[in-house]
Amino acid sequence: MGSTGKRLFRYVLLYKKPIAAALGLLMLAVCVELAGPFIAKRMIDNNILGIEKKWHEVLSDGKYTVTYNGKRYKREDHFADGETRGETARVLQVERKYYFLEGDLAFDGKREAANGKLTVTASDGQTATYPVTELSVSELYRFYKPEIPGLLAMAAAYFGLLVLAAGFTYGQRLLLQKSANRIVQRMREDVFAHTQRLPVQYFDNLPAGKVVSRITNDTEAVRELFVAVLANFFSGVVYMAAIYGALFLLEPRLSLISLPLVPILLVWIVVYRKFAARYNQVIRNKLSDINAMINESIQGMPIIQAFRRREKTMQEFEELNREFFTYQNKLLNLNSLTSHNLVNVVRNVLFIVVVWLFWGDWLGSIVTVGVLYAFIDYMNRMFQPIVGIVNQLANLETARVSAERVFRLLDEPGVDVATGEMERYKGEVRFENVTFAYKNDDYVLRNISFEAKQGETVALVGHTGSGKSSILNLLFRFYDIEHGSIKVDGVDVRDIPKQLLRQHMGIVLQDPYLFTGTIASNVSLNNPKISREKVVQALKDVGAYDMFMSLPGGIDEPVLEKGSTLSAGQRQLISFARALAYDPAILILDEATASIDTETEAIIQQALDVVKKGRTTFVIAHRLSTIRQADQILVLDHGEIVERGNHESLMELGGKYYAMYQLQQGASASVVSA
Incomplete structure (x- = not known):
């Protein structure tokens, strides 16, 4: 994005505090949320699958003791340092049933149970047989019961982290969207203010509809950059960095498998932008052309209808709209081809590789079910921001092209507004x-x-x-x-x-321009220095006061855009009164009486004899x-x-x-x- 990105960043710096706070909340939300899989891993490996750890006989009851067949047992990870451990026992799962073994396994492998016998076959073909007793549901519950308080505490912590992350996310989005709205508000004000500084000749070559499109449509596209694109890209980077860190802590070998995702994503972005930039440039230009044509058609509707140009105008509009539609579809096809569907393919391929490695014992016995669950959970979480980034590529390119168009307008040389009197x-x-x-x-x-x-x-x-x-x-x-x-x-x-x-200086044009408001506001142009009395006097000087007072609202009669509800003579009289209210030293009349009827012209001619005194008048x-x-x-x-x-x-x-x-x-x- 080059200089465009730098200029957008300068707008960001205007509201750096709320944006920094929003990004800080986002990082907190990510950190809190990513603690969830670690908790889930602990719940699976310790509280659920931990039942298969070694149990030792103890003599007295305690917090984690279990009574079975008149003996008391405690799991090995609940013993304090130096605490005496008795005979070893195991609770082993075979398919969907659980068996109690007095003693320990010499080695582990494939398990089969039948007729009170447990057969274990190692990967090298070695076998061992042990006498076991099948546990009923109530007996199995005894071994799980000590873990239930910890399991509930972990579940509550997991839920609490979700609520906390939701609160951080809400604050982040609220601050970021408010900041984005402020940035776009400032940008629109800057663009509109700059249009007031541009020389008249600039507008000779640029249709009004295109200027309107840059102030409204293009700045709105830039707003999406801060609301959606910035949030998704920043959160995506934070998420991915945090997840890679968590994966290395969880199991380094698994994290190495997921590393290729980063270069794949970078190549993905480069290829997408190469095609999307061209499409978006055409789309924004066509949208400006459509706005310009709509504006011109509305302004010239009487001529279009009078000269029966409606069909031709519709054909021209349809041609523009068809070109706009064609490039929108090209961009849509590109987005569909490179969006989350492709992300899902990459994710599923990665999952197949990991499951295959786990099933084939390539990852070693250190990768437990809990580790595998946490890895898959983390990868699912990683692909969410990847999908978010990929889906925002279209908005990124639209915003970039729109920002370039806005800054191109701002770069037009203007005239600094002079202050003072x-x-x-x-x-x-x-x-x-x-x-x-x-x-x-x-x-x-x-x-x-x-x-x-x-x-x-x-x-x-x-x-x-x-x-x-x-x-x-x-x-x-x-x-x-x-x-x-x-x-x-x-x-x-x-x-x-x-x-x-x-x-x-005052000027009266052949076709005076009136603004939406009232007759009085069009005379004063809402200038606080032009008092109500001065407005009334100006209207009296041009002989129009009595004429306008006969209207239902008097000089407060509403005026629509361009004064369409007033006659040409009435509009011209308001324009004369406007020029006189400002008490100009030089008064310019540019064919001011060309479109006025003879009676109104006579009124103005009488008024001009009065108002010309002391003024240099060009006619x-x-x-x-x-x-x-x-x-x-x-x-x-x-x-x-x-x-x-x-x-x-x-x-x-x-x-x-x-x-x-x-x-x-x-x-x-x-x-x-x-």
Whole structure:
């Protein structure tokens, strides 16, 4: 994972205390849980199968003594140091029956009992016969009875360890999941905050749906890395290390048999990641494409339906969805092939080998039934974390690819947010030999020079693509120039932080954007410095207050996303009021009256005469009738200023402006006469 892993680890360090506590609880849970097979081994070998150990005759009753045929016996492991031991006796199991032997076996081997005789055949063919007595159930119980308190104590300890391990596991998962949620919360905040710092041109090339996918889907995939992958991998490593340690303590020869599991698992992970990485990269990209298309389709639904593009849009979506489905299935096949089914095969092969060695006495007599049980128990426990690791490989690769996409977005150069306040400037603007291109040498502005004094209204007119909006994009520093200079009150805008420069600028676009909330909140944008009184005054200044007060909720009337329940004129009036509420020194109107009806335009024109005072106003307008009162009109053609002056002087000039004005007046006259 390289640098991606390092950056994820830096997020982990932000919450290292709860994560360290969670991993500490996990280690305690593992240690407590792994004590269980040792207890089970002791119960089997000492308390259950220990009945076959040597018994010695004693003279007096005691805690572990057993009375049989008028004699008292005690098992050899219950004698104190120096305690006198009498004649030896044995309790031996033959198939499902138990027999009492006075004396001891010369050697052990295959046992057969018939007619009160026990025959033992050694592996070398040697045989021995002993007189024995079959024990009834009640007699057998006498020999087991001294072990029952210890057996119950061991069972209680085993159960207690399970409860304790469950408590540790609960605490570990709770802390780890809380930490994971905090990490992803922080990551989402970082990504969203960074999107606010990215320049406008970045979003020109990246659909909104893809940005949304990185903030939501990709960060959610990263959350699984900390919740599931980290827990399973760490617990798996701890479990396997602890189990190998326990196996060496239990029986070194058995532990050597299980050692090949580690390299097998490592090779397994490497091979899996080689294929899964490629599939996951495609899957995440396709998911982003699907989100982008859904977002675009919802935004453009009126156009899709109006131009009967529903079937074509569905076909395009189905094609994306089919590709997504294909690669999901490829990953599913890979997971099915390399998941717990393969783990079970490896485990069963290992068990067959061990049982075969035990049955053939290759492991020697030191490997008792209790040791074999504990080994199988430990191996079952070891394969659980192996299954957990293998099953989390898919989440690991998904999280890795998602994290790379998130960090790729975070690595995009942004603009540091400037704090503090900037004193309101006058608003005198000067462009000096400004030349600008969005891409390489494809210039949209060439040697633009003009000056706008405080309180003046400057109108920009020209055909589509002449460079009108580009001038205002540069003034707002949505883009920065490389040739020439732009100054506000004599200071180069590149020397002023973008946030502080825009602090005293207001803009009204042709298609205003409204946020979910109310009319009042869309005017103030929830800025605490914009009081309720200021909102009301701004609405009154644009002549919209009475209009909105006639609505059921007044200026607190709910507004849906993009203001879909309001008319174009109402949305534009809110946008005007928003700009005025911020009391800008420079006011920009980007074709702000283009989509407004004549009556609403008249209201706005009256309001503009009031709000322009003391402000430098830039107006982009296709309706030349709306800029007749402008102090300065700049006529642009292919990125150059070809004419400049006020309305009267440009009409007298008889150039491009004159032709455009006459054309519009002629069109208007034709509409009126019709």
